[in-house]
Amino acid sequence: MSAAQAFCSPLAKATRSRIWASIKSASRTLDFSTEPHVKCSSARTSVRSRLTAAALPLGLLGALLLCCDGQAARAASPASPSASSLLLGVAWYPEQWPESGWDHDLMLMEQAHIHVVRIGEFAWSRMEPREGDYDFGWLDRAIAAAARHHIAVVLGTPTAAPPAWLTEKYPDTLRVGDDGVRDEHGNRQQFSFASARYRQLAHGIAEQMARRYGHDPAVIGWQLDNEYQATSFDPEAKAQFHHWLQRKYGSIGALNQRWANAYWSQTYDNFSEIPVHDHDENPALLLDWRRFVSETWTRYSVNQIAAIRAWADPHQFITTNTMGWFAGFDEYTLHAVLDMAAWDDYVAGHENYDWSDNAARHDLTRGYKRRNYWVMETEPGFVNWHDTNVALHKGVVRDMAWQAVAHGADAVLYWQWRSAPNGQEEYHGTLLGADGTPVPVYAEIQQIGAEFEQAGPALAGTSPRARVAVINDYDSRWAIDFQRHAAQFDPVAEMDAFYRPLRQQAQVVDIVSVRAPLQSYALVVAPALNVLTDAAARQLEAYVRRGGHLVLGPRSGMKNDDNGLQPQGQPGPLRTLLGGRVEQFYALERPVPVSGQAGSGSAHLWAEQLAVDSPDTHVDMRYGPSNGWLDGQPAVISRRVGRGTITYVGAWVDDALLSRLTRGWLDAADVVSPIPGVPAEVEVGIRVAEGRRVVILINHGASSQHVHLPRPMQNLLGGRRPQQEVVLPGYEVAVLGDAG
Numbered sequence: 001m002s003a004a005q006a007f008c009s010p011l012a013k014a015t016r017s018r019i020w021a022s023i024k025s026a027s028r029t030l031d032f033s034t035e036p037h038v039k040c041s042s043a044r045t046s047v048r049s050r051l052t053a054a055a056l057p058l059g060l061l062g063a064l065l066l067c068c069d070g071q072a073a074r075a076a077s078p079a080s081p082s083a084s085s086l087l088l089g090v091a092w093y094p095e096q097w098p099e100s101g102w103d104h105d106l107m108l109m110e111q112a113h114i115h116v117v118r119i120g121e122f123a124w125s126r127m128e129p130r131e132g133d134y135d136f137g138w139l140d141r142a143i144a145a146a147a148r149h150h151i152a153v154v155l156g157t158p159t160a161a162p163p164a165w166l167t168e169k170y171p172d173t174l175r176v177g178d179d180g181v182r183d184e185h186g187n188r189q190q191f192s193f194a195s196a197r198y199r200q201l202a203h204g205i206a207e208q209m210a211r212r213y214g215h216d217p218a219v220i221g222w223q224l225d226n227e228y229q230a231t232s233f234d235p236e237a238k239a240q241f242h243h244w245l246q247r248k249y250g251s252i253g254a255l256n257q258r259w260a261n262a263y264w265s266q267t268y269d270n271f272s273e274i275p276v277h278d279h280d281e282n283p284a285l286l287l288d289w290r291r292f293v294s295e296t297w298t299r300y301s302v303n304q305i306a307a308i309r310a311w312a313d314p315h316q317f318i319t320t321n322t323m324g325w326f327a328g329f330d331e332y333t334l335h336a337v338l339d340m341a342a343w344d345d346y347v348a349g350h351e352n353y354d355w356s357d358n359a360a361r362h363d364l365t366r367g368y369k370r371r372n373y374w375v376m377e378t379e380p381g382f383v384n385w386h387d388t389n390v391a392l393h394k395g396v397v398r399d400m401a402w403q404a405v406a407h408g409a410d411a412v413l414y415w416q417w418r419s420a421p422n423g424q425e426e427y428h429g430t431l432l433g434a435d436g437t438p439v440p441v442y443a444e445i446q447q448i449g450a451e452f453e454q455a456g457p458a459l460a461g462t463s464p465r466a467r468v469a470v471i472n473d474y475d476s477r478w479a480i481d482f483q484r485h486a487a488q489f490d491p492v493a494e495m496d497a498f499y500r501p502l503r504q505q506a507q508v509v510d511i512v513s514v515r516a517p518l519q520s521y522a523l524v525v526a527p528a529l530n531v532l533t534d535a536a537a538r539q540l541e542a543y544v545r546r547g548g549h550l551v552l553g554p555r556s557g558m559k560n561d562d563n564g565l566q567p568q569g570q571p572g573p574l575r576t577l578l579g580g581r582v583e584q585f586y587a588l589e590r591p592v593p594v595s596g597q598a599g600s601g602s603a604h605l606w607a608e609q610l611a612v613d614s615p616d617t618h619v620d621m622r623y624g625p626s627n628g629w630l631d632g633q634p635a636v637i638s639r640r641v642g643r644g645t646i647t648y649v650g651a652w653v654d655d656a657l658l659s660r661l662t663r664g665w666l667d668a669a670d671v672v673s674p675i676p677g678v679p680a681e682v683e684v685g686i687r688v689a690e691g692r693r694v695v696i697l698i699n700h701g702a703s704s705q706h707v708h709l710p711r712p713m714q715n716l717l718g719g720r721r722p723q724q725e726v727v728l729p730g731y732e733v734a735v736l737g738d739a740g
Contacts, residue, residue: 085460086405086452088445089116089154089413090431091377094142095126096420102142104436105418106149112431112442113449117146118376118413121156121226122188124205125163134208147218154376155209155219157304159202160226161188166201173198175232178277182234187424189230194237194296199303206307214312221317223376224304227344228297228320229328233276237296242271244292258562259284283482283563287531290478294330302337321376322368324361325492327481330474332513335368344377344415345404351390355403355683355700360499360511362407363464364472367512372408372463377415381441382429389427395731397441399698401448402733406685406696408464412452414445451735455716458737459694462687466510467671469521470499473514476530479559486587486605489555491528494652498527498553501659506671507684518543522669525662527553533561537573544577547643549669552578554606554650555585570608571648578646579614579639586629593624594635594653598664601657603635608650610634620647636661679705682728695736699728712739 090109094102109117119142120127128134143153167174167185174183175192183190191198213219231237249255252268259282261267266282268274275281278289305318312318317339322331324343335341343365347353365373378400382391392400401412416425418432431442477491495511502525503509510521514536518524524543529536529552537557544550557571566572570582586609591602597620609630612619621636638647645668649661666672674695675684681701687694695713699705705728712722713736722739 085410085462086456087116087411088112088114088449088452089118089411090114090417091121091413091415092117092119092142092146092417093122093420094119094145095123095138097418099138099141101436102145103149105432106145106151108432108438108442109151109417110149112446113453114151116152116154116220116411116413117417118154118156118223119143120209121158121223122161124158124161124166127158127209128163128205130165131169136208136212140212143213143216143218152220153216153218154221154223155213156223157202157206157209157225157308159191159198159205159224159304162191162198162201167191170197170201172234172236173201174234175230176234176237178233178279180233188226192232192234192237193228193230193293193300194232194234194240196236199300202300203303203307206304207311210308210311214308214316219316221319221339222308222312223342224301224318224320224338226321227323228300228334229323229326231278231293231328238276239272240296241276241289241292242274244295245274245288246271248288258564260564279482283479283559286482287475287478287563290329290474293328294333294474297329298334298337301334305337319374319376322365324364327474327477327492331368332474332515338369340371341365341368341373342376343373345375345400346377346379346383347392347400351393352700353392353396353400355399355698356500356503357496358400359403359407359503359683360496362404362409363470363499363509363511366408366464367472367510367516370510370512370516372410374411374413375404375409376411376413378404378412380414380429380431380439380445391429393702393731394444397444398448398733399700399731401445402451402696402698402735403683403685405452405459406464406683406687406698408687412448451717451733455694455735458692458716458735459687462689462692462694464508464510464686465688466506466508467520467522467669468502468506468508468666469510469512469516469518469524470495470502471514471524471526471529472511473526473529473531475563476528476559479530479563480528480555482563485585489587489605489652491530494553495527497652497655497658498525498662500655501662502666504678504680505659505663505666505673507674507678508686514539518548519546521548522671523549523551523665525551525553525665526556529553529556531559531561531563532557532566532572532574534573540574541577544644544646545642549645549647549665551647551649551665554608554652556648558582558585574646575613577639577641578637578648579617580610580612580634580637580648582650583609583611583633584629585609586627590626591654592626592630592651594621594651594657595624596621596636598636598657598660601654601660603651603653605652607635607652610637610648610650612637614639616640623651675707675709678707681705682707693738695734697726697728697734697736699730699732702730704729707734709736713737714739 146153164185173191173195175190176182252270256267319338319340319342322343347358381397382389404412416430419430419434420426421434433439480491540550557574560566568575575581586607588605588607591604592607594601594603607630617637617639619634620638623630623633623635625631635651636649638645674686678684682705683698685696697707707726709724712724714722716735716737726734
């Protein structure tokens with residue numbers, strides 16, 4: 001039986017419905033208002049002429065993608081309203097194992113309720129053993145075998161691991177580190193992300209795959225490459241950066257002026273003189289380099305997307321797998337050209353993981369497209385890259401899976417299915433050992449799969465909906481990391497500090513770009529919006545004047561778009577709206593007392609001396625005796641403007657005080673906890689759709705906990721009996737739907 005026959009068989013209908021429901025919930029109709037219109041047929045013709053994306057402007061390539069992708073987003077999905085939206089999956093590497101054992105593995109997958117596998121992302125040498133000589137027979141058989149077991153396939157383009165013939169024949173495609181040393185073959189990600197030749201070769205393998213599998217009903221989507229991260233400082237990348245700067249600034253004189261290059265005699269006579277490094281350079285150069293890297297990775301993506309979209313069925317999604325807080329490039333820029341977000345969720349290294357930080361990374365990923373997403377990889381208990389790779393406690397793998405769903409994941413895939421027979425990751429956690437026998441965590445994942453099928457219909461079409469947003473801004477994170485000033489001032493740690501009490505109190509929080517629409521939020525918190533552009537300031541001011549409550553954290557509005565100090569002082573273009581300013585900032589060695597309307601506490605790491613410029617700006621908190629400069633000075637100020645409020649927090653305050661502050665901001669914004677009185681170790685996730693609500697409760701601690709619900713709800717994982725009191729043993733989960 002062929003893959004198409006197997007996947008179209010009556011036995012597979014429920015699986016297909018489940019899969020398409022998941023895809024539908026993550027897709028959206030794209031907006032063409034900011035892109036030039038290009039007929040899709042013309043785009044396909046252009047793609048088939050092998051335009052590699054290296055020489056085309058990002059806007060035009062985006063238009064080619066968006067035209068075809070818009071058809072995909074608008075295509076009718078075959079999902080039924082009752083279909084489950086939750087998928088369980090694994091990364092499977094059939095090229096590493098004899099074909100005689102495939103059916104054994106796939107049978108065990110099916111018994112674990114696994115309905116999707118990701119394959120191919122490291123198999124370039126198997127697909128194209130010699131340049132232009134393609135061997136897809138084994139992949140045909142692997143896809144057909146999966147389909148016989150009612151398992152769908154996400155195909156990975158294999159460009160993260162180029163074959164040896166490629167790097168030997170074309171050494172110019174190898175990346176060069178900031179130290180000038182060119183990579184060698186033998187690991188992965190050794191290619192230059194800016195290489196036009198590598199783009200052409202990557203386009204070629206992606207096109208061959210799409211021509212063969214673009215209409216295979218067993219293939220539901222595509223993953224581009226794997227975990228983008230490594231940049232290159234080769235001559236081609238440097239030349240592209242110089243051209244990028246010339247297009248942005250127009251003249252070297254304009255660049256010199258905006259970068260303030262009179263400092264340290266950095267004035268340049270032409271663009272080719274500009275050095276290319278990612279540290280210890282002019283802050284403007286460093287910020288522009290990261291922006292260039294973001295656009296270059298986006299072009300790298302569009303090059304492969306164009307190859308796939310020319311041949312693929314509109315229902316097949318295209319994504320890539322990202323890495324949580326990783327900030328090597330701007331994820332919002334990259335995700336503008338992807339159909340949905342997906343990320344790799346790894347937490348091990350300790351027996352208990354930081355569930356609040358992991359919750360934030362889920363919300364971060366959901367915010368890339370502002371809709372549901374996939375977990376493309378997560379660990380089955382432990383990893384292999386820490387000094388000591390302890391296993392998560394029994395039950396925590398299930399805890400993590402349901403946490404992902406609570407935050408909007410519609411699929412959870414484990415890395416990897418079976419221990420590799422050799423290679424750098426032999427010790428990584430798996431579901432099967434090298435002998436093909438299930439390891440202990442298999443049973444826990446099997447339970448997850450059964451529960452996904454049980455609760456999936458109630459979750460179909462649902463997603464988290466927040467009234468509170470935290471702003472994540474890559475320019476600001478980069479700017480602070482370039483110049484910490486206080487060594488421990490980690491912008492992600494500061495974001496976590498604000499997120500934790502907000503998540504506990506509001507229970508649903510979005511993490512979004514400063515460019516995202518904000519009108520639906522009652523409270524928006526920008527923990528360290530260090531780089532504040534005029535456009536962002538206008539949007540934030542409009543948000544406040546329409547009735548929103550904006551909170552700015554320390555170091556906000558310090559820098560302009562060129563990573564230079566704001567000429568009007570901090571917080572830059574929001575100074576007039578705030579009716580106040582930062583007079584001076586101080587790195588702290590010792591805690592400083594702070595007191596006011598939220599009680600007493602302390603500031604550490606960072607404190608700013610604030611001043612009030614307007615009679616209607618209120619001092620909410622003041623510093624106590626410390627270094628003399630801060631004594632009695634404002635630490636937190638706020639002002640009512642129109643129907644809204646703007647607040648500036650000038651210090652990194654202790655957790656207890658920050659929790660009281662966030663509680664006050666939520667109360668003022670009329671944001672209440674949907675399920676009040678929840679114990680600190682219990683996480684609440686809420687997904688809603690029109691007329692439906694599903695509550696997910698997760699006990700992240702080892703001790704039993706009790707939760708009182710505002711009204712009776714049905715237990716979706718057992719008995720469906722309405723209940724208002726929920727008892728959660730250690731590491732236990734409850735999934736509850738509206739009664740009646």
